[in-house]
Structures are given as structure tokens and as C-alpha cells.
Amino acid sequence: MTRDNAGTTTADGYAGDPAVRAEWDDRYADRAQLWSGRPNGALVAEVAGLTPGRVLDVGCGEGADAVWLARGGWDVTALEVSGVALDRAAGHARDAGVTIHWVHAELTEAALPPGSFDLVSAQYPALPRTSDAANERALLGAVAPGGVLLLVHHAGMDTGHPHDSEFDPAAYVWPAMVAALLDDDWELEVDEQRPRPAPDGGAGAHHTDDVVLRARRLR
Structure with a gap:
């Protein structure tokens, strides 16, 4: 079934707003590789002490985090709006010899089982802000009792001005909103700004500091 408005599922399985998908497909199609191809440093640091279980990678992009997590023994579900990015991510997973469950959807349209992930990782996600805090609640709702939400974003982006670029920070979800x-x-285990171990190359390499939010669901 195909319906071309927000909150629907298309014939190829995408669940969400087609305009959002198209925007991100265009961004990925502009470059053969958008990101560095290495796992995000804050994820590597924060996951070091966790026992592998079920993980949801929100906005998985070209799959570097998802592949790294799968290699570490995690059962990975990776969610992404861009079909171009997912195709690349699936190729990287095949090359690495790991199995990942791919979900082509916006977070609020993905119909994920609630409270079922031991780790929900959202690394620099572009989650639209809504009056009902739908994306914030979706992040929290996906975490299992005893599990961890790890949300990382570039420091300072939430205080920018729309006229600085085409990006309007007021339109997106930031860690403080989830906190x-x-x-x-x-x-709340971690809520801090710290230097970012920036990878060589890839979009976003110019950002120097992260805001890291790590929270554990008690029940």
C-alpha cells in the first residue's frame, strides 16, 4: 500500500513522511560516503562497560555504529529514514559478516516493540520537535527496564540561529528536552559536555564538543 502523506507505509516498506526520506536520500546521494565509516567515539566510550543485549541504533546512517555494535555481540536493530544510507549500511554489514535488522522508518512510525531494548543509541540524530514531544517519548519508550538511553549531540547547535544556515535548531530535539x-x-548517569574525538573526514568533523546524555531506566 502506498499513500503519499506523513505517517504512512509505502509499498517498499518505508514508514514515515516521504518528504523526509527524499531530503535525506538527496544528502546521501550527493556523496559516495557521507560519514567517516568509523563508530562514534562517545558510543564506544559509553558502551565499554555494558553487557551486550538488544540495541536500537536510531538514525544509523551508513551503518558504522551498527556494524561495530554487532561485532561486539549486540543484537542490533538499526533505524534510518534514507534508503540510500540503508543500502550502504547493509553492504558494510555484509562485508563485515554480521547480521543486523534494518528498519526503514521515522522513529515515531517504526512500530517498534515498546520497552524492549537494553540500549537505545541516538548519535547526533535529526529528530523533529513536535508539540507532544513524540520523538523524545519514543526514545524513552523503547528502553527496557534496566536498559540505557544514550543520546549524543553536537554542543552548541541548539543555541544557533536559523539565519546562520538552512538549519533551524528550534525544529529539532536536543538532549535537554529528553532529560x-x-x-x-x-x-540520570551522565549529562555533560565533553571534547569530541572527531574522526578524520566525513560530515560533522568540524564539531569539537559533544553533549552526552546517558540515562538508565529503573523500572
Whole structure:
């Protein structure tokens, strides 16, 4: 079934707004490789002490994090709106000899089983902000009791001005918005700004600092 409005599933399995998919497909199609091809440094650092289980990689891009997690013994579900990116990610997974469950959808349209992931990783996600905090609640709702939400973003982007570029920070979700929703069911383990171990090459390499939010669901 194909319906060309937001919140629907298309014939090829994509669940979400076709305009969002098209925007990100265009970005990936402009370059043979958009990102560095290496796992994000904050993810590597924060996952070091965790026991592998089920992980949701939100906005997996070309799959570097997903492949790294799978190699580390995690059962990986990787979500992405761009079909171009997913094709590249699937190729990297095949080359690495790992199995990953790919989901072609926006986070709020993915119909993921609630409370089922031991780790939800969102590394620099472009999640649209809505009046009902749908994406923030979707991130939190995916975490299993005892599990961890790890949300990382570039420091300072939330305080930029729309006229600086085509990017309007007011339109997107930032770590502080998710932190504001944490209640007694959560323990805030990390909420800090730190230097970013920037990879060589790839979009975003010019950012020098991260905001890292790590929260554990208690029940």
C-alpha cells in the first residue's frame, strides 16, 4: 500500500513522511560516503562497560555504529529514514559478516516493540520537535527496564540561529528536552559536555564538543 502523506507505509516498506526520506536520500546521494565509516567515539566510550543485549541504533546512517555494535555481540536493530544510507549500511554489514535488522522508518512510525531494548543509541540524530514531544517519548519508550538511553549531540547547535544556515535548531530535539522528561523511573548517569574525538573526514568533523546524555531506566 502506498499513500503519499506523513505517517504512512509505502509499498517498499518505508514508514514515515516521504518528504523526509527524499531530503535525506538527496544528502546521501550527493556523496559516495557521507560519514567517516568509523563508530562514534562517545558510543564506544559509553558502551565499554555494558553487557551486550538488544540495541536500537536510531538514525544509523551508513551503518558504522551498527556494524561495530554487532561485532561486539549486540543484537542490533538499526533505524534510518534514507534508503540510500540503508543500502550502504547493509553492504558494510555484509562485508563485515554480521547480521543486523534494518528498519526503514521515522522513529515515531517504526512500530517498534515498546520497552524492549537494553540500549537505545541516538548519535547526533535529526529528530523533529513536535508539540507532544513524540520523538523524545519514543526514545524513552523503547528502553527496557534496566536498559540505557544514550543520546549524543553536537554542543552548541541548539543555541544557533536559523539565519546562520538552512538549519533551524528550534525544529529539532536536543538532549535537554529528553532529560526534562526523565522521572522517578529513570536514573540520570551522565549529562555533560565533553571534547569530541572527531574522526578524520566525513560530515560533522568540524564539531569539537559533544553533549552526552546517558540515562538508565529503573523500572
